[in-house]
Amino acid sequence: MRAIWTGNVTFGLVHIPVKLYAATEDRDVSFHQVHLADGGRIKYLRQCQTCHQTVTYAEIGKGYEDDAGRRVVISDEELDALQVPHGRDVEIVQFAPAEQIDPLNFERAYYLEPTGGAAKPYVLLRQALQRTDRVAVVTMSLRKRTRLALLRVRDDVLVLQTMLWPDEVRVPDFEGLGDEDVTVRPQELEMAGSLVESLSADFDPSAYRDEYRAAVLELLAKRLEGEDVIIVEPAAADESGTVVDLMAALQESVRRTQAARIAAGATEADASAADEPDGDGEAGPTARTRGRKSAAKAPAERPRTRRTGT
Numbered sequence: 001m002r003a004i005w006t007g008n009v010t011f012g013l014v015h016i017p018v019k020l021y022a023a024t025e026d027r028d029v030s031f032h033q034v035h036l037a038d039g040g041r042i043k044y045l046r047q048c049q050t051c052h053q054t055v056t057y058a059e060i061g062k063g064y065e066d067d068a069g070r071r072v073v074i075s076d077e078e079l080d081a082l083q084v085p086h087g088r089d090v091e092i093v094q095f096a097p098a099e100q101i102d103p104l105n106f107e108r109a110y111y112l113e114p115t116g117g118a119a120k121p122y123v124l125l126r127q128a129l130q131r132t133d134r135v136a137v138v139t140m141s142l143r144k145r146t147r148l149a150l151l152r153v154r155d156d157v158l159v160l161q162t163m164l165w166p167d168e169v170r171v172p173d174f175e176g177l178g179d180e181d182v183t184v185r186p187q188e189l190e191m192a193g194s195l196v197e198s199l200s201a202d203f204d205p206s207a208y209r210d211e212y213r214a215a216v217l218e219l220l221a222k223r224l225e226g227e228d229v230i231i232v233e234p235a236a237a238d239e240s241g242t243v244v245d246l247m248a249a250l251q252e253s254v255r256r257t258q259a260a261r262i263a264a265g266a267t268e269a270d271a272s273a274a275d276e277p278d279g280d281g282e283a284g285p286t287a288r289t290r291g292r293k294s295a296a297k298a299p300a301e302r303p304r305t306r307r308t309g310t
Contacts, residue, residue, distance in 0.1 A: 001111075005142060007088035009112070009151070009158075011125050017116040018090070020142075023109040023159060029216045039230040079144070087141065090160070092151070095134040101150060105163040112151075112158040122158065129153050 005020035033042040045054045062079075065071040114122035129136060129152065136151040142162070149162045223229075 003113070004110075006115070007090060007140070009090045009092070009125070009138075011092055011121065014121050014124075015089075016114060016118045016121045016125065018112045018118070018122070018158075019115055020160065021111040021113065023111050027210075027213065029213060029220070090138050090140040090149075090151075092136045092138050094137040095129075095132065096137055096150075098133065098135045098152065101135060101163075104169060107162040107164055110160040110162075112160055125151075126153050126156065126158055129158075 001021045003019035003021055007018065007020070009016040009018055034040060035042060046057075046060065047054050062074045062076070063071055064074060112122075125136075138149050138151055138160075140147050140149060147162050148165055149160050152159050152161060
């Protein structure tokens with residue numbers, strides 16, 4: 001496991017250095033979008049809706065648009081300059097009974113590991129939570145966001161459970177049973193209770209299995225053993241080991257070269273116009289560049305693939 005955050009749990013005057021690890025992972029089967037004609041991967045271009053140019057990641061910034069259609073661009077420097085109220089501290093602000101926390105507020109879970117000889121205060125906090133049957137409500141900063149979370153104990157490990165803010169939990173607003181006169185007969189309630197009792201048991205998560213994921217993996221294994229398999233040739237890599245798209249790199253080099261030539265030609269034309277005398281023998285104003293044509297886009301590269309079998 002790889003730690004994603006380091007900081008301190010502040011417990012009164014006690015500081016517990018900890019590392020944060022993601023407690024869950026997504027095991028869903030991922031699919032790529034491909035061209036049905038040849039199985040090539042689909043590449044999405046980052047295109048500006050104003051000038052219709054394809055831009056690089058270095059040319060992309062953060063923008064915010066309000067309901068009135070007003071848009072502002074916020075730089076990373078402006079965001080970095082904002083004061084982070086909690087720094088790297090997980091501050092315990094309250095202890096509360098676990099049953100008072102609605103699971104609807106839960107978001108993601110993380111394991112906390114004590115570091116720097118902090119095992120004793122870590123165990124102290126863990127045992128205090130277990131003995132009092134409480135959870136610790138905390139505030140912290142994670143990935144530049146102020147987060148509300150709680151600390152609880154699971155298998156002798158402190159778990160940090162991030163939570164949604166109150167205004168992020170939607171209030172149910174729909175037509176339900178509120179205005180209807182519903183009457184449940186005692187016999188129906190007794191029968192429902194009998195059904196509940198017949199299905200009651202201690203919860204064992206290992207007894208459940210993602211049958212759809214297992215079926216998808218079985219299907220993929222069968223297809224990969226068949227004849228209709230696309231063998232994708234690996235992309236070229238530079239000396240640093242970074243995989244590069246050779247055609248895209250060539251196209252970008254051509255574009256930059258053409259742009260540099262156009263700019264150089266415009267500079268020479270402006271200098272010549274400035275040196276030429278006008279009707280009075282004076283040097284004329286700088287000539288304006290007219291009607292520049294943008295370089296035509298090169299066609300997208302078709303991935304080189306071959307199929308096995310007939």
